[in-house]
Amino acid sequence: MDMATTQRNPGTDLTPEWFDRIAVNTPAAERRASSLTARRSLKKEWQAAWLLNAVRCIDLTTLSGDDTPDRVARLCAKALQPIAPEQLAAMGVKSLTTGAVCVYPTMVEAARRALAGSAVPVASVATGFPAGLMPLDLRLAEIRYARDEGADEIDIVISRALVLCGDWSALYDELCAMREACGPALMKAILATGELKTLTNVARASHVAMQAGADFIKTSTGKEPVNATLPVSLVMLRAIRDYHDRTGFRVGFKPAGGLKTAKDALNWQVLMAEELGRDWLRPSLFRIGASSLLGDIERQISHYVTGRYAASSRLTMG
Structure with missing residues (x-):
C-alpha cells in the first residue's frame, strides 16, 4: 500500500542539498507549460467530466473585509450544491460538493x-x-485560534523576506512551528510566488515547505499583483514530484488567484495529469482556490446538458 494514501507528510530534517543547486530555466519552463496545455484538447463529455472534477477540487473562498456570517452561510450553501441537481442527474451524477470552503x-x-x-x-x-x-507568536496564536474554532485546514503564508534573503533555516523553523500549531488540521503553505522574484526561489521555497511538513503547497494568496501562473505551477509540481521520489509521501498542490474560467480549470488539471499523474486529480491532493471560477464552470455544464448557456439568474446562487 502506498503510505502516502494513509499518512500525512511528516516532513524531514532540513536538507538543503535537495534544492540548493536548483536553477530554473525560466524560458524553458514557460515553453513547457504552454506546450502541455496546447496539445491536450478536451471536448464534449470528456470536457464535462473534467469540469465536474474541477468543481469537487475547488476551495470556494470568501476573503473580503465585509464578510458576514450570512454571506458565509450563502457560500456554504453553494459549496453543498454547486451544480443544479437536474444537471447532475442528466450526467448520471448523484451528488457533488466543492472540496472545501475557505x-x-x-x-x-x-x-x-x-x-x-x-x-x-x-x-x-x-x-x-x-x-x-x-x-511569529501572533501568527501561531492565529493558527491555534482558527483550529480551536473548528478549522479542518489552515492556509498559512510564509515570510517572503526569508526566501529573498535565502535564509532557509529560519524559514524551515517558522514552518515547523506552524505545522505543530496546526495539530490535526492540514497545513497548506502559501508561497506568494508573485513576490518571490524568480522561479528558482519558488522551487527552493517549495522544497523547504515540504521538508517542514506542509500537506499542500499553494501558489498565492490571491492578493498579489501576479498570482497563479502555469510556469510557476509547473515548477512547484516538479518539486512535489521530486519530494515524492525521495520520501514516498505525496504533497498536495493548490493554485489560487487568477483562475476565473472553465478553460483555466481544464489547463491546470492537464498540467497536474501530465506532471504528477491522474492520482493527484482528487481533492485530497489538488485544490483550486477560487471565488468566481465556479460561475463559468456552471455555464459550461449547462451548455453541455441543455445545448444553451443558462442566464445568470438560473445558476446556483453565489
Whole structure:
C-alpha cells in the first residue's frame, strides 16, 4: 500500500542539498507549460467530466473585509450544491460538493454551522494573511485560534523576506512551528510566488515547505499583483514530484488567484495529469482556490446538458 494514501507528510530534517543547486530555466519552463496545455484538447463529455472534477477540487473562498456570517452561510450553501441537481442527474451524477470552503478565522464558526452534517471541510487562512508581517507568536496564536474554532485546514503564508534573503533555516523553523500549531488540521503553505522574484526561489521555497511538513503547497494568496501562473505551477509540481521520489509521501498542490474560467480549470488539471499523474486529480491532493471560477464552470455544464448557456439568474446562487 502506498503510505502516502494513509499518512500525512511528516516532513524531514532540513536538507538543503535537495534544492540548493536548483536553477530554473525560466524560458524553458514557460515553453513547457504552454506546450502541455496546447496539445491536450478536451471536448464534449470528456470536457464535462473534467469540469465536474474541477468543481469537487475547488476551495470556494470568501476573503473580503465585509464578510458576514450570512454571506458565509450563502457560500456554504453553494459549496453543498454547486451544480443544479437536474444537471447532475442528466450526467448520471448523484451528488457533488466543492472540496472545501475557505474563510477568515473569525468566520470559521459560521462556516462550521452552515456545513454541519456534511463532509465539506472548513479551511481558514491564518498567520497574518495575506502579508504575514506579524510577530511569529501572533501568527501561531492565529493558527491555534482558527483550529480551536473548528478549522479542518489552515492556509498559512510564509515570510517572503526569508526566501529573498535565502535564509532557509529560519524559514524551515517558522514552518515547523506552524505545522505543530496546526495539530490535526492540514497545513497548506502559501508561497506568494508573485513576490518571490524568480522561479528558482519558488522551487527552493517549495522544497523547504515540504521538508517542514506542509500537506499542500499553494501558489498565492490571491492578493498579489501576479498570482497563479502555469510556469510557476509547473515548477512547484516538479518539486512535489521530486519530494515524492525521495520520501514516498505525496504533497498536495493548490493554485489560487487568477483562475476565473472553465478553460483555466481544464489547463491546470492537464498540467497536474501530465506532471504528477491522474492520482493527484482528487481533492485530497489538488485544490483550486477560487471565488468566481465556479460561475463559468456552471455555464459550461449547462451548455453541455441543455445545448444553451443558462442566464445568470438560473445558476446556483453565489
